[in-house]
Amino acid sequence: MDYRIKCPYCFAEFSHKEVHFRMETIKTPSRSLQDIELMSDSPERARLMAEYNAAMMFAKKDDPQYEAFWSKYEDVKTERTTNSEWEKFGCEVYQLPIINPNTAEGRKVLRTNAAGDCFIYDADGMVTAVEDIYGKQTRRRVCPRCHNPIPLQYGKKKTKFLSVIGVTGAGKTVYISQILTYMSKYVSYVGMASNFCDDHVNNFIKDNPVKLNQPLPPSTQKGVLPQPMVYDLTQIMPDRSVKTDTIVIYDIAGETCQDAEAMINYGEFVTKSDGIILLVDPSQLNINVNYDLDEESKKSSEPQIVLNTIHTVFTDIKSTELCNIPLAVCIPKSDMFETMLPAEGRRDITPIIDTFSELKKPLFNATEYNILEPKIKSIVIDELKTALRTQYSDYNFFVFSATGCDVAKNENGQFCPVMPPIPRRIAEPLLWMFKKFGYIRSDVPIRLPEPRKLPEPAVVELPRTAVDKLLRRTRTRPMTDAEKEAYKYELTC
Ligand SMILES: Nc1nc2c(ncn2[C@@H]2O[C@H](COP(=O)(O)OP(=O)(O)OP(=O)(O)O)[C@@H](O)[C@H]2O)c(=O)[nH]1
Ligand SMILES: [Mg+2]
Ligand SMILES: [Zn+2]
Known part of the structure; x- marks a missing residue:
């Protein structure tokens, strides 16, 4: 079985047997190279030299490939070293020694298995670990090109990449934090179970809390790449077999979306995406709101400009062609313009339940969505509709509120939810995306924007x-x- 892996950082594609590993053993040579070189030729010198060379392979150091990947981002590696890792290794996780099992040098310091290679496979035959000559196993797979970590289990299932974009302050980070928090609830609406594959999801939720009277997350810095969030979604198929798909979600800084150059530099994730969730701030649609987006982002980033930028950076599309990437165009913060919406828009989505088995059906509730759709469309400004119609072939409009309540400034000028935040309709664009990815269907045909x-x-x-x-x-x-x-x-x- 050859598992093909697409790196969620640099999008390199490789076989599961090509991964490199971060080792759990750290060594420091007992003598410096200079000391050894000064010694006269002797068996002892040769022994020390060999020991030195082996130890250097297990020395903690900055890794050139990893550094090269992060050099275009603003000197912030968002990978987190936990306290216990610090205690264990005394360095950042990305300074752990890296071994390539596909080189003679690498094989020399790894244990070989009965089949004659150095890999440890799991029950499905995927390479998951190696063991070094000191007897320590490591499951820390990294991408052979950029040396970023490959989450556990990642690579077995079909992967879909999903970017959330929109101007600064549109509510992307708050939205993603809530989606991740409620992921298992909402995917269960369509009969799926969800599992996250590493700590990044937990870290993201912890770093970006959406809680009563707690300050909402600060603006995501331009040029900072937050870790991709990796989720496995499992479904029981009609024939009772189990199907798992992986989705990877990216939180992209608003400023990155505003010009094509930044998008090419930092937003590679957008151009590699299988789906885009675009948040259009209500103030960009002339809806009355009680806050001000900063002038700069308001001007330079009218949603239609963001759409042009994306259309431009998908380089394999001719300027006259429609971009067929599924695009969920969302107006967030619907708690601020609820009175403009019918009852469906003021409450959360409802699952479709089988009357006989009482189980939730794997269906997008289009009956409900279709009632709401004309109203959302009437809120969207014509310029945006024209940009969509002339450049994109597969889109729909959505509204949601990630907080489900108003937000107000505290004494330090930070915005906080004024009630316990219960999100509304945040899952609708995501489930629509699942339909586009072929995971689920809809109960009735979905109403089109045109x-x-x-x-x-x-x-x-x-x-x-x-x-x-x-x-x-x-x-x-x-x-x-x-x-x-x-x-x-x-x-x-
Ligand atoms: N009323 C209301 N306000 C919201 C909601 N979601 C976000 N906000 C407000 O919008 C602000 C910005 O949200 P963020 O999620 O940080 O925005 P962002 O799109 O990530 O912005 P950048 O990181 O700068 O690109 C928050 O601090 C809140 O004040 C919502 O559902 N309802
Ligand atoms: Mg943000
Ligand atoms: Zn990579």
């Missing part, structure tokens, strides 16, 4: 009678209103 093109002329062919066949003719009748109406929806569920 009707599909009607046939010209708008007629329906009548069944051919024997006389028609004889006369080799086809007869038609005009489409009914109901038949035309179907063109406002997707073709299938």
